[in-house]
Amino acid sequence: MKQVKQFILLAAAFFMAIGGSVWASTITTIQSTDLISDSRATINTNFSNLNTDKIEAFGYRDIGIGGLIATGTVSFLGGTFNLGNGSATTTISYNATGIGVSSTSPAQLFSVGGRIYLTGGLGVGVTTTTAGTIETSGKVYVGGSNLTVAGAGVSSFAGTLTVTGNVTLSGTGNTVGTITSGTWNGTAIGAVYGGTAQTTWATGDILYASATNVLSKLTAGTRGTILSITIGGIPGWISTSTFAVLTANNVWTGTNDFGGGASLEIPNAASPTVDAAGEIAIDTTTGQLKWYDGTNTHITLGEFDRTIIIASTTPDANYKSYKTGTSTFRVWNPYRAVTMDRFYCQTVRGISGDLFIRFGDGSASTTYANCGNAGTEKSSLSNNAFTSRERMFLEVGGTSGLVDSITITATFNLTAD
Incomplete structure (x- = not known):
């Protein structure tokens, strides 16, 4: 190796002495070739007056370089390029598919076998100037089991958000728009929120307010019953058999109980008019009972x-x-x-x-x-x-x-x- 060094130095001195240039078509050694400098080694290629422009080293040892500056193109024609600090090494490799970092078999144009840390933003198809921001002009696909937004801020969607799976809200959901389609399969909505609080319905069911802010349903009545207001002011079904039956001449027969009460309410008003045969009314002003016999009006006096x-x-x-x-x-x-x-x-x-x-x-x-x-x-x-x-x-x-x-x-x- 010393002889090679001496030969190069002598050749350089000789050609410099005669005003020539130092050039090499190929330097080939079977031992290690050291390019040594106190500060840095400079290898210039692509000389304009020569056609051959490469330095090759073949041997069984490493090439040690203190500092390398290439003013032209540096090409790696195959294999891997290792970067290390003495205790850990990162491999950069290339094949026909792409470049791999910590990956010797990159499956994509650029493959990373570990984690990527960016101090700025990441723009995909779009330029970004905001640190910590991922921006894309296309779509974002999450192929894992979930998408977690750990921040406490508000996530905004300017367009339509389409979810093909299920959505679970552990907090409160608010909307300022309109739900235009779909089927509600959750807990029954209460009456005070515009719902019925009912989850099942049968044919003929009747919805009614059974108490303040409470909706209930009344099942359909059976044949021979009619809808009536029961005690408490809520609807109920009663049998028609409890009512008297009218004859062909519309005459009441039998003992009749009007509504189950102890009294019969007669039409009443202040100065009522009775002008048809059989009409009867109570004058609430005078307390008189008035009726019309078809010809004259009669008054009972108190x-x-x-x-x-x-x-x-x-x-x-x-x-x-x-x-x-x-x-x-x-x-x-x-x-x-x-x-x-x-x-x-x-x-x-x-x-x-x-x-x-x-x-x-x-x-x-x-x-x-x-x-x-x-x-x-x-x-x-x-x-x-x-x-x-x-x-x-x-x-x-x-x-x-x-x-x-x-x-x-x-x-x-x-x-x-």
Whole structure:
């Protein structure tokens, strides 16, 4: 090897001395060839004045290079290229398929046998300037079992997201758009969210609100039943056999129970109109029952009259009695509580005479009327209510003239229970 070195140095000195160039077509050794420099070794190829431009070393030892700078093209015609630091080695290989890093048999144009770390971004078919970002102008395929987004940020999809498998949400799903197709197979949606909370339905089922914000279903009724509102205000089926049957002439027969209640509700209104035969109604203003018989309207009255006659065979004596003071007659103890609505009084005598008339209970008296031959009616009475079995008195006071008798007709209303 020393002889080769010396030969090259002598040849270089010789040619430099004569103003020539140092060139080599091929340097071939059977031992190692060392290109040594204090700082770096420079190998220049592609000389313009020569046709051969390569340095070949064949032997059984390594080529040691301190530093190598190639100003032209460096070609590796086969095999592998090892990079190492003394403790670990990374192999770069090439075959007809592609280049492999840590892979001696690359299956793609560029294959990496280990992990890749990029401090910047990765652009596939598109230029990226954002560190830590993967951008592509095409599609991203995930061939593994799952795709995990570990960050807490929001993932956005500007276009359509199509999932051919299943999607599981462990959190809350929100939508600001419209779900236009597909089938819901999850838990039944509650009534307060627009659903029915029901998971099964049978033919004829009826949906109804059984409680506040609660929807229930009522199964179809059987033949011979009708839908009715039961106790509690919810629908239910009842048998038609509980109702009376109409005859051919539409006449009720048998004992009839209207709705199972203790009373029958009659149409009622303020001043109702009854103008067809058989119509009946209650006047809620007056409390009167009205009905029409086809010709006339009839009214049931909640009032009645009671007539009192006071007469004497000695009118002068009676007159003097009335004239000098007030006479009180006990006339009635009603069974039910009553209210005196009005009274009418009229005296009988050939010569006109007047008497004062009023009613009382022994402690308070009604408004009085001055009764004469022409007759007087008095209404808008005060102290006119009498309780059950309360004593009722007629108070008579004289004024002038001669009076043989007096007739008083009082009109009462039964006090409501």
